[in-house]
Amino acid sequence: MKKLLTGNEAIARGAYEAGVRFASAYPGTPSTEILENIALYKEDIIAEWAPNEKVAVEAVIGASVAGARSIASMKHVGVNVAADPLFTFAYTGVNGGMVLVSADEPGTHSSQNEQDNRNYARFAKIPMFEPSDSQEAKDMLQDAFEVSEKYDTPVLYRVTTRLCHSKGIVDCYDRKDVEIKEYVKNVAKYIPVPAHVKALRVKVEERLAKLEEYSNTTPLNYMEINDSKIGVVASGTCYRFAKEVFGKDASYLKLAFTNPLPLKLMKEFAAKVEKIYVIEENDPILENELKLLGIGCIGKEMFPYMGEMTPDVIRKSLYGKYLDSIAYDKSKVVPRPPSYCAGCPHRGFFYEVGKRKDVMLNGDIGCYSLGFAPPYNATDIGICMGASLSMAHGAQKVFNLKKDNKKRAVGLLGDSTFFHSGMTSLLDVVYNKGNSISVILDNRITGMTGHQENPGSGYTLQGDKTEITDIEAVVRALGIKNVKTVNPNDLKAVNEALDWAFDLDEASVIITRWPCVLKKLSQADKEEFSGVFQSKCKVISDKCIGCRKCVSVGCPSIFFNKETKKSSIDPNTCVGCEVCKQVCPVDAIVKEAK
Amino acid sequence: MTKSIMLVGVGGQGTILASKLLTTGLMEAGYDVKMSEIHGMSQRGGDVSSHVRYGEEVQSPVIEIGGADILVSFEIMEALRSLQYLKPNGKVVVNDFKIPSAPILSGKIDYPEGILETLKASAHTTVINASGIAEQIGNPKTMNIVLLGALVKAMKLTDIDWEKIIRDNVKPKFVEANIKALKAGMAAMN
Numbered sequence: 093m094k095k096l097l098t099g100n101e102a103i104a105r106g107a108y109e110a111g112v113r114f115a116s117a118y119p120g121t122p123s124t125e126i127l128e129n130i131a132l133y134k135e136d137i138i139a140e141w142a143p144n145e146k147v148a149v150e151a152v153i154g155a156s157v158a159g160a161r162s163i164a165s166m167k168h169v170g171v172n173v174a175a176d177p178l179f180t181f182a183y184t185g186v187n188g189g190m191v192l193v194s195a196d197e198p199g200t201h202s203s204q205n206e207q208d209n210r211n212y213a214r215f216a217k218i219p220m221f222e223p224s225d226s227q228e229a230k231d232m233l234q235d236a237f238e239v240s241e242k243y244d245t246p247v248l249y250r251v252t253t254r255l256c257h258s259k260g261i262v263d264c265y266d267r268k269d270v271e272i273k274e275y276v277k278n279v280a281k282y283i284p285v286p287a288h289v290k291a292l293r294v295k296v297e298e299r300l301a302k303l304e305e306y307s308n309t310t311p312l313n314y315m316e317i318n319d320s321k322i323g324v325v326a327s328g329t330c331y332r333f334a335k336e337v338f339g340k341d342a343s344y345l346k347l348a349f350t351n352p353l354p355l356k357l358m359k360e361f362a363a364k365v366e367k368i369y370v371i372e373e374n375d376p377i378l379e380n381e382l383k384l385l386g387i388g389c390i391g392k393e394m395f396p397y398m399g400e401m402t403p404d405v406i407r408k409s410l411y412g413k414y415l416d417s418i419a420y421d422k423s424k425v426v427p428r429p430p431s432y433c434a435g436c437p438h439r440g441f442f443y444e445v446g447k448r449k450d451v452m453l454n455g456d457i458g459c460y461s462l463g464f465a466p467p468y469n470a471t472d473i474g475i476c477m478g479a480s481l482s483m484a485h486g487a488q489k490v491f492n493l494k495k496d497n498k499k500r501a502v503g504l505l506g507d508s509t510f511f512h513s514g515m516t517s518l519l520d521v522v523y524n525k526g527n528s529i530s531v532i533l534d535n536r537i538t539g540m541t542g543h544q545e546n547p548g549s550g551y552t553l554q555g556d557k558t559e560i561t562d563i564e565a566v567v568r569a570l571g572i573k574n575v576k577t578v579n580p581n582d583l584k585a586v587n588e589a590l591d592w593a594f595d596l597d598e599a600s601v602i603i604t605r606w607p608c609v610l611k612k613l614s615q616a617d618k619e620e621f622s623g624v625f626q627s628k629c630k631v632i633s634d635k636c637i638g639c640r641k642c643v644s645v646g647c648p649s650i651f652f653n654k655e656t657k658k659s660s661i662d663p664n665t666c667v668g669c670e671v672c673k674q675v676c677p678v679d680a681i682v683k684e685a686k
Numbered sequence: 687m688t689k690s691i692m693l694v695g696v697g698g699q700g701t702i703l704a705s706k707l708l709t710t711g712l713m714e715a716g717y718d719v720k721m722s723e724i725h726g727m728s729q730r731g732g733d734v735s736s737h738v739r740y741g742e743e744v745q746s747p748v749i750e751i752g753g754a755d756i757l758v759s760f761e762i763m764e765a766l767r768s769l770q771y772l773k774p775n776g777k778v779v780v781n782d783f784k785i786p787s788a789p790i791l792s793g794k795i796d797y798p799e800g801i802l803e804t805l806k807a808s809a810h811t812t813v814i815n816a817s818g819i820a821e822q823i824g825n826p827k828t829m830n831i832v833l834l835g836a837l838v839k840a841m842k843l844t845d846i847d848w849e850k851i852i853r854d855n856v857k858p859k860f861v862e863a864n865i866k867a868l869k870a871g872m873a874a875m876n
Contacts, residue, residue: 096710414750420770640793653793
């Protein structure tokens with residue numbers, strides 16, 4: 093059966109066909125839809141959102157050791173979080189096959205860095221696959237599980253945004269019936285105390301040698317010999333991009349099994365062509381390996397280190413110019429920066445905190461990353477998931493060293509990010525007697541990645557009702573004495589909470605609780621937030637004095653007409669959060685039913 | 687010969703459904719098809735684009751600068767933002783509809799003037815009031831399908847059974863409105 097699938101959908105289909113029984117992940121662009129699509133095979137696969145990537149990999153390790161084929165998926169930076177279990181599981185090896193999908197982001201479309209996770213395969217000494225399109229993304233997962241089980245190792249399955257979010261036609265097959273292997277206690281294999289590790293360490297090197305033989309002989313790595321003047325070495329989507337530009341004018345060494353690399357095959361290919369171009373995104377991994385073999389090639393001296401290696405980038409690097417295109421005046425095009433939705437519960441908090449002086453606002457990863465931007469200009473720094481609360485703690489400790497310090501450090505993250513790794517950060521504040529201010533923007537869902545359930549939302553990924561973790565109770569249990577929960581759309585309440593927290597000389601937590609405007613409301617939400625998003629605001633034009641105060645809340649529903657010097661509100665998109673109504677100095681904004 | 691279609695617009699305008707129907711139709715017609723979209727922050731009102739490529743065997747899912755046979759823009763300014771992707775002899779189909787971005791809404795800058803004129807002076811451009819047509823036929827949300835209709839006409843893909851594609855892929859209660867929109871879009875592309 094042929095289907096048009098994205099790379100992510102194809103990986104999910106591949107997991108189904110390969111007989112996977114257990115899957116876990118934490119959402120992150122561009123990987124999120126892998127687990128969402130695996131979850132649809134509810135009869136055959138247990139699929140779970142984990143609170144973070146480390147936990148996901150650990151749960152998958154448990155499932156593998158218990159005997160089932162298991163898969164974890166995450167964005168590139170998620171692998172940093174999960175690196176600890178991964179590196180030791182690389183020593184112990186598996187029982188049921190285990191694959192970790194790393195979705196990298198050359199071009200940083202929606203990420204905080206552009207790290208090249210191919211390095212993880214070398215670093216952890218584990219095999220790596222790099223499919224080039226949807227069909228391969230599905231098919232090679234079968235090979236990945238076979239390699240995992242045959243060579244007793246976790247496998248890194250490395251994909252990139254262009255594969256994850258591009259569609260191609262895929263031939264789909266039936267699910268393979270893979271028995272759950274028997275679990276046998278084996279401490280020499282699974283307990284990495286030094287006495288055992290020494291033996292496991294030897295096994296890892298022996299395994300690499302065997303895998304290199306596999307790499308040289310697997311049909312996944314192959315030569316396509318056309319013209320002998322130019323040879324192209326590429327893996328993953330780069331192979332497709334290169335083929336678009338070079339076509340039949342070049343020969344190719346197409347690599348899909350890329351750790352360890354097929355050194356013998358690379359030498360063979362080099363002997364067949366006159367000049368070699370290495371097309372790879374980010375780090376010069378293939379290029380350096382060729383050069384270590386004494387094979388001359390052209391790589392990063394011609395092609396960029398950063399961004400995607402799309403056909404136009406290759407063409408520009410090779411020939412100095414793009415295809416002919418239309419010349420026109422681009423200056424007319426104005427930017428379209430992302431902004432908070434009308435009714436976004438983050439707006440009220442950023443509006444208030446952004447007005448305060450002597451604040452260092454430590455941000456985090458989520459929609460609230462936009463809090464640095466106009467009109468709020470609120471956030472000072474953002475590093476990684478969960479960092480906000482711990483950074484604020486360290487910063488406040490240093491500010492406090494100054495005599496008569498007035499500077500206050502605030503850390504801010506969302507509900508899902510708090511569960512991910514903010515809880516340990518808050519524990520750091522409590523334990524070390526900090527007095528930074530921690531804010532949890534609880535919008536009742538994982539928003540940025542497209543509304544995934546989390547431990548606070550009451551439902552599992554596969555739709556079962558579950559415990560709702562009470563954030564305020566967790567905060568108190570960690571030892572925070574000063575906790576306030578407020579409605580972020582109530583600007584007065586937000587302001588009062590900030591005043592209260594800024595005046596304390598011990599740790600405090602403010603929880604803003606209001607659902608994401610895009611969330612599909614649960615029954616519990618409907619009861620708690622009755623009438624939410626059911627109204628709209630309107631500007632009484634005669635009363636409007638054109639002061640633009642309402643514009644300063646940064647709502648896409650509000651339009652300021654420069655000619656008439658009046659504001660107006662789009663009745664179709666406004667959901668009546670009333671933030672603009674509260675800032676209007678002349679009460680020109682009124683609320684009415686939708 | 688691989689053909690390249692680029693659909694651009696603003697998050698929420700329905701480019702994704704239009705490109706889904708387009709790619710499904712192309713697949714059922716026997717073409718190899720690849721499509722690329724960049725998700726991420728787009729639902730927060732940013733600009734979005736879908737690249738669709740079809741032919742005997744498609745390599746890259748991404749259209750390169752100067753590589754698109756047709757640019758279909760769901761919004762006026764977005765056509766100009768992506769015009770560099772069009773081949774010099776390529777076609778533009780643009781919805782006569784403006785969505786002001788945040789800096790325009792706040793009154794800091796004006797929506798740029800004269801874009802349609804620039805487009806017409808630079809490329810073979812057809813301006814379609816797809817939003818108006820969709821409203822006329824009773825469902826403003828079918829604007830994306832009006833543009834799909836115009837697109838399949840412009841690319842001479844009318845032999846494909848688009849009504850069946852719509853029936854198979856759209857919720858039953860929206861099927862008739864979408865078929866109407868498709869026909870209206872084709873008719874507008876004369």
